[in-house]
């Protein structure tokens with residue numbers, strides 16, 4: 001809903017400016033900025049010497065350099081310098097309590113900055129402004145997890161030291177401050193809100209939260225916008241465009257664990273269809289087929305007779321024909337869609353299919 005809500009943009013901009021200034025003041029009082037500048041300078045010299053562009057990557061490609069071995073050697077070579085800087089500037093890397101996601105996946109200073117901004121957000125009076133600025137903080141902290149660049153989408157182990165980065169072919173460092181991402185996302189979000197404001201049409205729109213296998217759409221709409229509920233009941237819904245989860249690829253709750261932790265949201269892990277933790281075995285696939293079929297069956301009562309349903313999926317296991325059949329639908333068309341902009345850019349592009357389904361009668 002945050003993408004389509006109407007905001008008082010001036011108020012949003014005012015609060016962003018206020019918090020950014022306060023965050024900068026907060027940073028002035030710490031050594032982190034100085035520490036990071038010094039570290040970046042040293043890394044720059046070290047990388048130029050040991051990972052010259054583009055020769056280094058050519059050599060790796062031609063197998064003249066064993067990337068794993070060389071990377072590890074260089075990591076070890078740089079580490080004493082990093083450790084000395086940490087001591088000199090008295091930087092605390094890990095947090096004392098690592099039980100929660102926020103405790104484990106953020107360096108101490110980042111965690112302090114997150115809390116600082118969060119406390120500032122609590123002071124915002126306008127409820128809508130407060131919500132959108134919270135979403136900006138959530139986007140920011142997603143980018144600030146203590147992980148390597150190569151493992152951004154699938155967290156492996158928290159990293160708090162400099163490391164050899166196979167994605168960039170040089171030594172990289174974890175983040176020590178949220179400021180850069182906070183500024184990036186505040187600007188980007190305001191830009192998007194203004195852009196959408198120009199495109200906005202005089203229509204109802206909403207996002208209902210719930211399990212799509214069982215959610216009662218009319219009931220949900222009635223709570224926030226009875227006129228919308230009445231329209232849907234009378235006219236029915238013309239179609240669906242959806243990107244459902246795919247079998248055994250992602251644990252969505254885990255991927256956004258930082259937000260559940262920070263905002264104290266209730267988790268519903270067990271309601272996820274096709275989570276990673278269930279894998280891609282026979283049972284997982286059967287439960288996935290059942291799950292998506294149930295979603296489609298649930299939606300049918302809200303749809304017109306000649307509905308169109310579009311589902312985006314990378315159907316490696318050819319489950320969608322069965323799903324369509326279970327739901328009394330038929331696949332009438334398939335469009336190929338290349339996926340180019342992945343979070344983990346080195347993991348290659350792949351293509352997905354957009355299935356176009358209609359009623360089988």
Ligand SMILES: C[S@@+](CC[C@H](N)C(=O)[O-])C[C@H]1O[C@@H](n2cnc3c(N)ncnc32)[C@H](O)[C@@H]1O
Nearest residue numbers: 210211212213243244245246252253271272273
């Ligand atoms: C491929 S993502 C699509 C994300 C979507 N396009 C968006 O922009 O938010 C699949 C989404 O389905 C959600 N999901 C999984 N099981 C669900 C269920 N039973 N009911 C509703 N949503 C579910 C996941 O949490 C995830 O957000």
